[in-house]
Amino acid sequence: KDEAIETGTGTGKYNGTVTIGTTKSGTTYNLTDSGRGNHKTYDLNQGTSGTGTLFTNSTDTWAGGRLTAGVDVHYGAATTWDFYKNVVGRNGIKNNGVASYSRAHYGNSYVNAFWSDSCFCMTYGDGSGNSNPLTSLDVAAHEMTHGVTAATANLNYSGESGGLNEATSDIFAAAVEFYANNPSAPGNYLVGEQININGNGTPLRYMDKPSKDGASKDYWSSTLGNVDVHYSSGPANHFFYLLSEGSGAKTVNGVSYNSPTYDGSTLAGIGRDKAIQIWYKALTTYMTSTTKYAGARTATLSAAGALYGTTSTEYKAVAATWTAINVS
Ligand code: ASN
Numbered sequence: 001k002d003e004a005i006e007t008g009t010g011t012g013k014y015n016g017t018v019t020i021g022t023t024k025s026g027t028t029y030n031l032t033d034s035g036r037g038n039h040k041t042y043d044l045n046q047g048t049s050g051t052g053t054l055f056t057n058s059t060d061t062w063a064g065g066r067l068t069a070g071v072d073v074h075y076g077a078a079t080t081w082d083f084y085k086n087v088v089g090r091n092g093i094k095n096n097g098v099a100s101y102s103r104a105h106y107g108n109s110y111v112n113a114f115w116s117d118s119c120f121c122m123t124y125g126d127g128s129g130n131s132n133p134l135t136s137l138d139v140a141a142h143e144m145t146h147g148v149t150a151a152t153a154n155l156n157y158s159g160e161s162g163g164l165n166e167a168t169s170d171i172f173a174a175a176v177e178f179y180a181n182n183p184s185a186p187g188n189y190l191v192g193e194q195i196n197i198n199g200n201g202t203p204l205r206y207m208d209k210p211s212k213d214g215a216s217k218d219y220w221s222s223t224l225g226n227v228d229v230h231y232s233s234g235p236a237n238h239f240f241y242l243l244s245e246g247s248g249a250k251t252v253n254g255v256s257y258n259s260p261t262y263d264g265s266t267l268a269g270i271g272r273d274k275a276i277q278i279w280y281k282a283l284t285t286y287m288t289s290t291t292k293y294a295g296a297r298t299a300t301l302s303a304a305g306a307l308y309g310t311t312s313t314e315y316k317a318v319a320a321t322w323t324a325i326n327v328s
């Protein structure tokens with residue numbers, strides 16, 4: 001049957017009114033993004049398995065009710081797809097142009113979102129109590145990046161490699177926000193700042209000083225591999241912040257940060273764009289499933305050497321930044 005490629009307009013909860021890729025079958029519009037590997041977004045309708053039903057609408061203006069979460073995650077997947085394609089030259093999660101799919105309205109009062117390798121898909125809960133739906137742009141980018149990590153370094157999801165896996169999702173989640181440059185979801189080095197998962201308006205994680213969340217580690221230590229991967233990500237998130245922005249006090253896009261160093265050093269930062277290229281090349285070329293923090297230092301130095309040369313400012317900054325989180 002004929003499916004026409006359309007461009008719809010959607011208003012979700014977090015991103016204002018955005019353009020979304022849709023298709024039209026007969027008189028019905030679908031959340032199928034033909035410009036991005038036919039990425040589809042489904043309504044699980046509180047179920048916890050299968051695909052539920054593809055989101056549909058009688059017009060190409062998507063807003064309100066159950067559509068809100070669908071618009072958010074469809075936009076999140078599209079924006080993350082665009083980031084990978086336009087910033088680091090990756091054509092989809094597996095670099096083969098094939099899309100994953102998204103499922104919204106998972107379960108009842110589910111306060112999480114997740115990537116699954118078995119369905120090659122992303123799933124989002126509606127939140128409960130104070131927590132908002134888990135459908136923000138950074139959450140979507142975080143989950144989709146788990147797919148990219150699985151398709152590349154495949155960092156084991158435990159111990160130090162698990163922390164690096166989690167940090168990779170937080171790093172590219174921040175990168176996607178900055179890339180999107182959406183005034184409703186401005187770029188920052190906070191994770192989950194819109195979903196109110198703590199019930200008091202604070203973000204889930206802070207990259208400038210991860211310990212601000214009360215659990216994440218700021219620096220590597222020999223016991224880092226014993227903590228939950230969402231907390232052992234801290235030093236690598238901190239590395240990315242420091243490499244991008246440098247140490248000390250700084251305000252970016254209206255958010256104030258203050259990033260400390262383990263060794264008391266002062267770092268200037270090389271800018272987010274270069275830090276993104278270095279982390280991406282390290283992830284996709286030099287890291288493996290068992291890479292730990294020491295190996296991440298080596299991998300990012302190899303990446304910086306390949307991209308900018310081993311005598312470059314960037315290479316030296318990578319070395320100094322690992323030392324500043326106690327990886328030397
Ligand atoms: N949202 C969580 C994450 O992506 C789900 C999990 O614990 N794996 O890390």
Ligand code: ZN
Pocket residue numbers: 142146166169
């Ligand atoms: Zn994660």
